[in-house]
Amino acid sequence: MGRRLRRAIPLLLLAAAGTGQAGVLEVLDREVPALLETLDVPGAALVVVRGREVVALRGYGTVDPRAGTPVDPARHVFRIGSVSKPLTATTVLRVAGAHGLGLHDDLRDLLAPLPVRPAPAEPLTLHHLLTQGAGFNERLFGQHVTRAGDLRSLDEYLRRHLPPRFIEPGAVIAYNDHHTVLAGWVAERLAGARFEALAEQELLGPLGMAATTFRQTDLPPVVADGMTRSWRRSGDGWRPYPRDFVITTPAAGAWSSAADMAKYLAALLDCRGPLPEPALCAVQLARQAGNHPRLPGRAYGFAEARHGGFRVLFKDGQASGFNARLLLVPELGLGVFVVHNRNILGAFGGFEPAARFNRSVTGLVLDALVPDAGAAPTPPPEPIAGAAERARRYAGDYRNVVAARHTWERLIGMFDDLRVRATPRGVDPGWGEYVEIEPGLLQWHEGGESVIAFDGGAGRAPAHVFIGGGAYERVPWYTASWFTPWYVLATAAWLAGWLALVWRGRPAGGRWLTALPALCLLGFLLGLGALLAGVDVQSLFHGPPPALLVLLALPLVAAAALAVRCVALAMGWPRLAWRGRLAALLDLAVVVAFLAWLNYWQLLGYRLG
Structure with missing residues (x-):
């Protein structure tokens, strides 16, 4: 009886939101076409899942702005970029379990064939790779090729291009494609098969996801028939991107349809098996790591956030001009997937307005279906003793850790920084004051849940500031964007x-x-x-x-x-x-x-x- 009651609670909470299935469809059908026009996006597909029920499966706009072909969410296949990472995490967890590799087992001997440099002094584990905490640098450019003949295996790619590490495993969460690529490589070594085949064997086949693949060539017929193109503006018209091929497939190489992603969402949200197994499902969706207990952390393949007082898991993806978002509210059994076909990358590391599309669409669903169960308002914080003195140590210039440090790509992170200034009660990172309520932990001056944190010990300047789910490392003033x-x-x-x-x-x-x-x-x-x-x-x-x-x-x-x-x-x-x-x-x-x-x-x- 207790189990049945627990399963009924999410439905009761969703009912309390006051918007049923028809209401959600009405909101989406009214607002999404307007977003397409406002943000200049040709077309999009989305699905909303509640438990194992598909609440909405919709296509909006066109897959070809020249021909005007409508989006078919059941047939059309899009590249989903880094939304591949949750699928990879599920696959790797199943392969590791089948071959007796624990999430916290030391991988240093297994990784010996690869140029892991500098050699880690502490154990490096699958847990670190799946939570973005292994400490490797990024290398974005060169992961794709324009000709199928230039594709290489994961092993060959990593032997030549594995970026160096910049910090010890577990010290800081720093998002990086190569953490997921390494996890896929580990699965290949354990099973003696290519990752693309392992994903089909362990995940896509059992779930009936025939329109999803990590393969770059020899595509399944359903994928080849439904494959779409991405687009960018060229003058007053549209120009398609030629299809390219992803070498680092576990991180960003998957193709899928909205209908197929509904099957994956339903499997994770229902969590009763047969796949993923209930224990594995619980492990993947649980909070596994974080830069600070009071800040959003990481699940395996997902980042954390909060909405209306509920824990939200999400993953954004961008690849080859496509952009996708996968979002779950596990407590409510609610899931959303949305993908569109418009490039979002602008000049000088900026973004086009279309970058707001996926977040806006998932926001519409959350506002309609997630009841407000937020915490009661908190009074403005009072600073602890010594806050002003510590604030002077916190002050300085910091840059996002999600950046390359060993190649010319370091230039990309030049303007992704912030300047922290000391105040009498705490610090101001550029948008308002945070008051120190514990050593190294500061709360928004008006109260509420918003906090930031600094690392470091007594008497030492911190090396990092943690904001949301991200981390910023201290950098010299002469490299800051203001200078x-x-x-x-x-x-x-x-x-x-x-x-x-x-x-x-x-x-x-x-x-x-x-x-x-x-x-x-x-x-x-x-x-x-x-x-x-x-x-x-x-x-x-x-x-x-x-x-x-x-x-x-x-x-x-x-x-x-x-x-x-x-x-x-x-x-x-x-x-x-x-x-x-x-x-x-x-x-x-x-x-x-x-x-x-x-x-x-x-x-x-x-x-x-």
């Missing part, structure tokens, strides 16, 4: 002035030898700006563009010319007047400082990963 534009502009102005002096015949040294470092660096800055402004970011996932390879040669030429010029200046130093010596030293200092700055951003040399 970078001014520094680049000042350096460019100095280099231009240097070239003007050379043109007028007043260099402290040989004319062209003096001009070459400035000419190369100024050309690099202008060329890089033009490249970042004009490149389709989606194309970078296939690897660096040829123009970048040319541009990266310019700082190397500048460094070589600078070395030669230093020798020439040393030989002619006695003949230079003090003004000439001062001008030469200043010019050298500017170039050396800028080369060091480029080196920090991995732009001095061919660091392509």
Whole structure:
């Protein structure tokens, strides 16, 4: 009787929300077409599941804005990007269980064939990989290829391109495709089969997900027949992306339909088996890790959030111009999947308005079906003793840990940072004050559930600030976004002035030898700006563009010319007047400082990963 009552509670809570199935359909049919038009999205498919019941299976807009073909949520197949990761987690958990590998067993011996560097001092486990806590750097670009003949196995890819680690396992949650790729590789080693086949054997086949696959070639007929294309704006019209192929399939390579994802949602939400098994289902959906107990954490394959007082699990995905979101409210037995076919990546690391579409659609469903069971309002917090002193240690510049540190991709994270300022009661990270209520834990000044946290011990400046489910690491002030534009502009102005002096015949040294470092660096800055402004970011996932390879040669030429010029200046130093010596030293200092700055951003040399 107790079990039946527990299963009835979610239905009672949903009934309390006041919006039934018909109400949800009415909201979606009214609001989603308007969102398509407002956010400039050609088409979308979505499904809403409650327990094992499909509440809504809908297609909106078109899969082909030129032909006007309507979206069919049962037939049309979309790439789901990182929404592949929950499917991978389920597959890996089943394979590991079948082969006796525990979630907390040390993988260092099993990973010995791969270039894991630096070697971890602490055990590295499947738990770390599935919760994004293994501490590897990211490498986004180069995971896709444009020709099927260029595909490589996971083993070959990881032997050549596994990024280095930047922190010990379990120290911080830092989202990274390669954590999931490594988990898929572990499953391959255990089972002696390719991951694509394991997913079909352990998950897709038993659930009847015939329109879902991790395969990049030799596609199942249902997938090949229903495959769609993604689109981007080109002038006043639409331009399709050519189909590409994902090497890192466990992280972002799956194709699926909304109808198929309903089967996966129902299996997770019902959690009575036969697949996934109840114990495995409970393990996958439970909170497994977090940067702080008071902050959202991670389940296996999912991130945590809260809505209306209820725990929400979600996963967003972006790949090849497609964008998807998978969301569950386990306590209510509610699940949503939505996918659309519009590129969201803009210039300079920004996003198109279409990036808001999936979040807006899932918000409509949550607002309609999730009752407000939030906690009672809390009074404004009072600071603890010593808050002002600790706040001065917390202050500084921090950058999102979800970034590469070993290749030119580090540049992508340049503006994904924040500046934390000390206040008398706590800190202000840029949008308002947080008051310290425990050492290292700060609450929004008006009260409520919003908190941020800092690591570090007594008397030490923290290395990280944790906000929501994310982490930001402390970085030098001269790499912060508030400093970078001014520094680049000042350096460019100095280099231009240097070239003007050379043109007028007043260099402290040989004319062209003096001009070459400035000419190369100024050309690099202008060329890089033009490249970042004009490149389709989606194309970078296939690897660096040829123009970048040319541009990266310019700082190397500048460094070589600078070395030669230093020798020439040393030989002619006695003949230079003090003004000439001062001008030469200043010019050298500017170039050396800028080369060091480029080196920090991995732009001095061919660091392509």
